[in-house]
Amino acid sequence: MNPATYIIINVATIFLIQRGAIQVNLGHMAQGDVVALYNYTAQIVVELIKLASLVISINRAIACANRIQTVLDLEPDMTYPQVLNTPAENDLAVAFQDVSLSYNHNDAQAVSQLNFRVQTGQTIGIIGGTGSGKSTLVNLLARFYDATHGKITVAGHDVKAYPAGQLIDKIGIVPQKAVLFEGTIRSNLQWGKPDATEQELWQALEVAQAKEIVQGKAGGLDAQVEQNGRNFSGGQRQRLTIARALVKQPDILILDDSASALDFATDLKLRRALKKLVHKMTIFIVSQRTSSVRTADNILVLDQGQIVGQGNHDHLMATCEVYQEIYYSQFPKKGGH
Numbered sequence: 001m002n003p004a005t006y007i008i009i010n011v012a013t014i015f016l017i018q019r020g021a022i023q024v025n026l027g028h029m030a031q032g033d034v035v036a037l038y039n040y041t042a043q044i045v046v047e048l049i050k051l052a053s054l055v056i057s058i059n060r061a062i063a064c065a066n067r068i069q070t071v072l073d074l075e076p077d078m079t080y081p082q083v084l085n086t087p088a089e090n091d092l093a094v095a096f097q098d099v100s101l102s103y104n105h106n107d108a109q110a111v112s113q114l115n116f117r118v119q120t121g122q123t124i125g126i127i128g129g130t131g132s133g134k135s136t137l138v139n140l141l142a143r144f145y146d147a148t149h150g151k152i153t154v155a156g157h158d159v160k161a162y163p164a165g166q167l168i169d170k171i172g173i174v175p176q177k178a179v180l181f182e183g184t185i186r187s188n189l190q191w192g193k194p195d196a197t198e199q200e201l202w203q204a205l206e207v208a209q210a211k212e213i214v215q216g217k218a219g220g221l222d223a224q225v226e227q228n229g230r231n232f233s234g235g236q237r238q239r240l241t242i243a244r245a246l247v248k249q250p251d252i253l254i255l256d257d258s259a260s261a262l263d264f265a266t267d268l269k270l271r272r273a274l275k276k277l278v279h280k281m282t283i284f285i286v287s288q289r290t291s292s293v294r295t296a297d298n299i300l301v302l303d304q305g306q307i308v309g310q311g312n313h314d315h316l317m318a319t320c321e322v323y324q325e326i327y328y329s330q331f332p333k334k335g336g337h
C-alpha cells in the first residue's frame with residue numbers, strides 16, 4: 001500500500017507544478033497560488049498516509065486481541081479444591097505410588113512405575129542419563145503436570161488435594177535452566193517471599209555460596225540485574241537461583257541439576273552448607289554426577305523413565321549396574337578417585 005501511495009503523491013506533485021507553471025506563464029495564476037495549492041495538497045496527502053497506517057494498525061490490533069482471547073479462553077485441566085480438608089494419609093515427606101506420566105496422550109511414557117518413599121529431612125539423590133526422566137519426576141512432585149497413573153503424596157496429602165498455591169508454598173524448586181529477571185538482586189531473591197528481611201537474604205546467599213558474588217557487585221543487594229540475568233555468568237546465575245529458592249525456607253528443596261555449572265569445590269561447600277541448616281528440609285538433588293549424590297541418604301537411579309536402582313552409594317555400587325556404569329565413567333577403575 002505504501003509504495004503505491006508515494007507514487008501517486010509524486011505523480012500528483014509533478015502534474016500540479018507542470019500545469020501550474022503553464023498557468024502562471026499565461027498569466028492566469030499568480031506564483032503564490034501555485035505554492036499554496038502545492039502546500040494544501042501536501043497536507044491532505046500526509047493525513048491520507050496516516051489514515052492508511054491507522055487502518056493497518058487496527059487490523060493488526062484485532063488479530064492480536066483474538067490471539068490473547070484464545071489464550072484467556074483456555075480452561076486449565078487441573079482442578080484445585082477450595083480447602084485442604086482430608087487428613088494426612090502418612091507421615092512421609094513425599095511418596096510416589098506406581099506413578100507414570102506421558103506428556104501427550106499418545107506419546108510413550110516419559111516416566112513409568114515410579115515407587116519410592118521419602119522421610120522428612122532426608123536427602124534424595126536422583127541420577128540418570130540425559131532424557132531419563134529426572135526433571136519429569138521433580139515436575140510431577142511440584143504438580144507442574146498431573147500423573148497419568150498412580151498417586152503422589154506430599155506431607156501425607158495427595159498433591160491434587162492442595163488448594164491452588166498451597167503446594168508450591170512448601171516447595172522450593174531450582175529449575176534446570178537458571179533464569180533471573182530484570183531488576184535488582186534483591187527483587188530477584190524476594191520472589192518467593194516479598195517481605196524477606198536483609199538478614200534472611202544474606203543467610204540464603206551464604207548457604208548458596210553466592211555471598212561473594214553479591215559483595216563483588218557495586219550496590220550489593222541493589223545491584224542491577226539485566227534481562228535474563230545476562231550480566232552474570234552461568235555459575236553465578238545458578239547460585240543466585242539457589243539462594244532465591246532458599247529465601248522462602250521451603251519444606252522441600254529441589255535442585256534440578258543446579259550444580260552443573262559449579263566447580264567441584266563449590267558444589268561440595270554448597271551441599272555441606274545445606275546439611276548444616278537449622279530449618280530441616282527434605283532435599284532432592286538431581287544430577288548427572290555421582291559425586292553430587294554419593295552422600296545422599298537414598299539415591300534413585302533412573303534409566304529410560306524407570307527406577308532401576310534405589311539405595312545408598314555403597315548399596316548401589318554393589319547391586320546396580322547402571323549406577324556402576326555412571327560411576328566408572330566419571331572415576332575410572334584404574335588411577336583411583
Ligand SMILES: Nc1ncnc2c1ncn2[C@@H]1O[C@H](COP(=O)(O)OP(=O)(O)OP(=O)(O)O)[C@@H](O)[C@H]1O
Pocket residue numbers: 103104110128129130131132133134135136137176257
Ligand atoms: N514438555 C514435554 N513434552 C513432551 N515430552 C517431554 C517434555 N519434557 C520432557 N519430555 C520427554 O520426557 C523424557 C524425559 O525428559 P526429562 O526432561 O525428564 O529428562 P532428564 O532426565 O531431566 O534429562 P536431562 O538430564 O537432559 O535434564 C524425554 O524423552 C523427553 O523427550
Ligand SMILES: [Mg+2]
Pocket residue numbers: 134135136176256257
Ligand atoms: Mg532435566
